[in-house]
Amino acid sequence: MALRNVVLPNEDPRQLLAIPKQEAKLYMSFMYVAFISLFIGGLMGLLQVLVRSGSFTLPFGIGYYQILTVHGVILALVLTTFFIIGFQFTLMSKTVGMSVKQRKVSWLAFWIMTIGTLVTAVTILLGKASVLYTFYAPLKAHPAFYIGLALVIVGTWVAAFVNWRQLYLWKKGHPGEKSPLLAFMVTINMIMWFIASLGVAAAVLVQFIPWSLGYAETINVLVSRTLFWYFGHPLVYFWLLPAYMAWYAIIPKIIGGKLFSDSLARLSFVLFLFFSIPVGFHHQLTEPGIDPTWKFIQVVLTFMVIIPSLMTAFSLFATFEITGRRKGYGGLFGWFKHLPWKDVRFFAPFVGMLAFIPGGAGGIINASHQVNTLVHNTIWVTGHFHLTVATTVILTFFGITYWLIPHLTGRKLTKSVNRLGIFQTIVWGVGMLIMSGAMHIQGLLGGPRRSAYSDYGGTEQAVSWGAYQMAQAIGGTILFVGIILMVYIFIKLTFFSPKGVEEFPVAEEEENAEPTPKWMENWKLWIAITIALILFAYTIPFVDIIQNSPPGSVPFDWPIGNS
Amino acid sequence: MKQNGKTYTNHEKEPNLKGTLLSVGALGLFIVISWTVVFAIFLSR
Amino acid sequence: MHFHKFEKIWLTFGIGALVLFLVILGYGAFYLGTHPQSHGVTIDPQNVEAHEAFKPENLGLTKVDEDRYIVNVVASAFHYDFGVDADGNAINHIEIPKGATVLFQVVTKDVIHGFNIAGTNVNMMVEPGYISSMEVEMNQAGEFTLLCNEYCGIGHHMMYTTVEVYQ
Incomplete structure (x- = not known):
């Protein structure tokens, strides 16, 4: 039998499996794409903040919106997706194992995603798709842009099927046992991703591709936007949940502790599955064609998705405190001092957690129905997601990278790389504090996002934004230094660090932990509730949107310099 | 706590989480204050 | 499943705060009518002039009553059309007395645009096929930048005009 994961009856099911060399190659391939993307995307970010400072012009006739499209697509879609799929594969391999056949199918996933990425990237670089990563109709990119994106998504579906199969086979081999926590979490994330990406896939396949090829004369703009944001919000949770996986199940091990609560960790993931998807309208609050009552209903559902994050915050502090007290550090905050501040595997994700405090608070503000008009499409929003995805998520991913x-490469995290990593984390934190802070303030003053440098005819307001854009250039430059450092660290860990065995840290439960209830793995019920919530949140407004549709829109390619 | 006739002792004495309560309390306060400030700006405009 | 006593306190407080936010927002939205703009009024994006409000002669600022104004705007890449002044020149600046109630009605002839009077709550997406509209009381005096805040193409950042609210 080609399965590694057949565990003998007397074997401890919680024991971690080894990752064979051939699998490591697969997982590293995802990481290569992720870190190449980090470098390219980061370089684009640097160019953007320099242009927006007003003292730099792009050479060779490169357009600002072209590099902005590269930045968004390659960081928000490519870097995140490749890192997440690769990381989740390692989690599955460690906890439930991967068969040879599954590995082959996973390579297929990798190549479909990579080819899709290349097709999309080339189209953007040729200047044929400066539509930004949201590609709002009726701006029209070259059809290859949409086809490439569709391929990336299809590739992730293949990965999802592999992940589900991995857990399914493990469960068959372990009747009556609860699935390993990390495998449970990966499965949840991929179910959410699959259900959500059906929306954007429908928009791309049914609407954008035929329309951009000229087979369909017009496109229903609001339907395409609604499908996009049905996907767009779960997308951000697809980024966040792998970070939460590390926070719940890996960080406790790194700090020398145990899981706070297996069942509560699972419960929060189930809640994320329920409430990540039926909330897309909170990205469309200032749009003219959606019934405000349904907008408000989705705002309420959005607030529900905050609850598992509140649970996560408690669980993290509790892990820190229990671990510290057990080590003998008493007092109200004595446990805080004991944390392994000099271990980058902890420090980088910890700074990420800190960033999620203002990031989360900002998110609640963004979703606050009418209050959204204050910040919608201002650069406050850009500041917000540079805290959440570009700090919380990415610093946690960096923290994972170090081990x-x-x-995977059979090397060791050395003291010097660890030190450099701590420095990298500080550089990132400082750069982001300056850049994101300036973005938040400028946004409250009305400064728009997604805009090249403009003095807006010299208005007083535009003049007042200048200082903040300069601060963003400074912060952005510091961040680029952070990216150079991180790429150097990645290369070092991949090719040059001394050979050895680096631990794959996975936290265990307490000896006498309360058993996780069996109903926690009622997958059919979870999926049924998820679908029911989606149908509740979307059916009536979606039918309303279609029934009251205006005439469709013809494609426009000249505004992006593409006629 | 009784379950299946078996006694789980670990929850009879809950861990001391005073520091955690204070930490999340501070976090909650931060959320409420930032929301209130932005809401006030919204009302003033 | 077991919740620590303090976690129950925390979740009660946290969920309580969220409910409070929602009650405040819901009261504003449903009782005071401060919903974000959502009227669902449609228009043919290829023929916006067919609509009375967006005929060339009806564009720009119109006084309808004491302290009541209507501003009709046609957005297109990369320009807001406020109509022409008495000399036939394109209007790119409007002046509104402080405290006036103004109904903004905006449509687009081509792609999606934004319509944001920076520093105010006038912030709308303008999408082909729909009339975006919002009635506000202009309570802050000063010169405001009216700009497009949704990407609409290579000239997106050049799409702006000014609104003065005078004492």
């Missing part, structure tokens, strides 16, 4: 890469 995952050497684990």
Whole structure:
């Protein structure tokens, strides 16, 4: 039998499996794409903040919106997706194992995603798709842009099917046992991703591709936007949940503790599955064609998705406190001092957690129905997601990189790389504090996002924004230094660190932990509730949108310099 | 706590989480204050 | 499943705060009518002039009553059309007395645009096929930048005009 994951009856099911060399190659391939993307995307970010400072012009006739499209697509879609799929594969391999056949199918996933990425990237670089990563109709990109994106999504579906199969086979081999926590979490994330990406896939396949090829004369703009944001919000949770996986199940091990609560961790993931999807309208609050009552209903559902994050915050602090007290550090905050501040595997994700405090608070504000008019499409929003995805998520991913890469390449995380990593984290934190802070303030003053440098005819307001754009250039430059450092660290860990064995840290439960209830793995029920919530939140307004549709829109390619 | 006739002792004495309560309390306060400030700006405009 | 006593306190407080936010927002939206703009009024994006409000002669600022104004705007890449002044020149600046109630009605002839009077709550997406509209009381005096805040193409950042609210 080609399965590694057949565990003998007397074997401890919680024991971690080894990752064979051939699998490590697969997982590293995802990481290569992720870190190449980080470098390219980061470079684009640097160019953007320099242009927006007003003292720099792009050479060779490169357009600002072209590099902005590259930045968004390659960081928000490519870097995140490749890192997440690769990381989740390692989690599955460690906890439930991967068969040879599954590995082959996973390579297929990798190549479909990579080819899709290349097709999209080339189209953007040729200047044929400066439509930004949201590609709002009726701006029309070259059809290859949409086809490439569709391929990336299809590739992730293949990965999802593999993940589900991995857990399914493990469960068959372990009747009556609860699935490993990390495998449970990966499965949840991929179910959410699959259900959500059906929306954007429908928009791309049914609406954008035929329309951009000229087979369909017009496109229903609001339907395409609604499908996009049906996907767009779960997309951000697809980024966040792998970070939460590390926070719940890996960080406790790194700080020398145990899981706070297996069942509460699972419960929060189930809640994320329920409430990540039926909330897309909170990205469309200032749009003219959606019934405000349904907008408000989705705002309420959006607030529900905050609850599992509140649970996560408690769980993290509790893990820190219990671990510290057990080590003998008493007092109200004595446990805080004991944390392994000099271990980058902890420090980087911790700074990420800190960033999620203002990030989360900002998110609640963004979703606050009419209050959204204050910040919608201002650069406050850009500041917001540079805290959440570009700090919380990415610093956690960096924190994972320090041990995952050497684990896969058979090397060690050395003291010097660890030190450099701590420095990298500080550089990132400082750069982001300056850049994101300036973005938040400028946004409250009305400064728009997604805009090249403009003095807006010299209005007083535009003049007042200048200082903040300069601060963003400074912060952005510091962040680019952080990216150079991180790429250097990645190369070092991949090719040059001394050979050895680096631990794959996975936290265990307490000896006498309360058993996780069996109903926690009622997958059919979870999926049924998820679909029911989606149908509740979307059916009536979606039918309303279609029934009261205006005439469709013809494609426009000249505004993006593409006629 | 009784379950299946078996006694789980670990929850009879809950861990001391005073620091955690204070930390999340501070977090909650931060959320409420930032929301209130932005809501006030919204009302003033 | 077991919740620590303090976690129950925390979740009660946290959920309580969220409910409070929602009650405040819901009261404003449903009782005071401060919903974000959502009227669902449609228009043919290829023929916006067919609509009375967006005929060339009806564009720009119109006084309808004491302290009541209507502003009709046709957006297109990369320009807001406020109509022409008495000399036939395109209007790119409007002046509104402080405290006036103004109904903004905006449509687009081509792609999606934004319509944001920076520093105010006038912030709308303008999408082909729909009339975006919002009635506000202009309570802050000063010169405001009216700009497009949704990407609409290579000239997106050049799409602006000014609104003065005078004492």
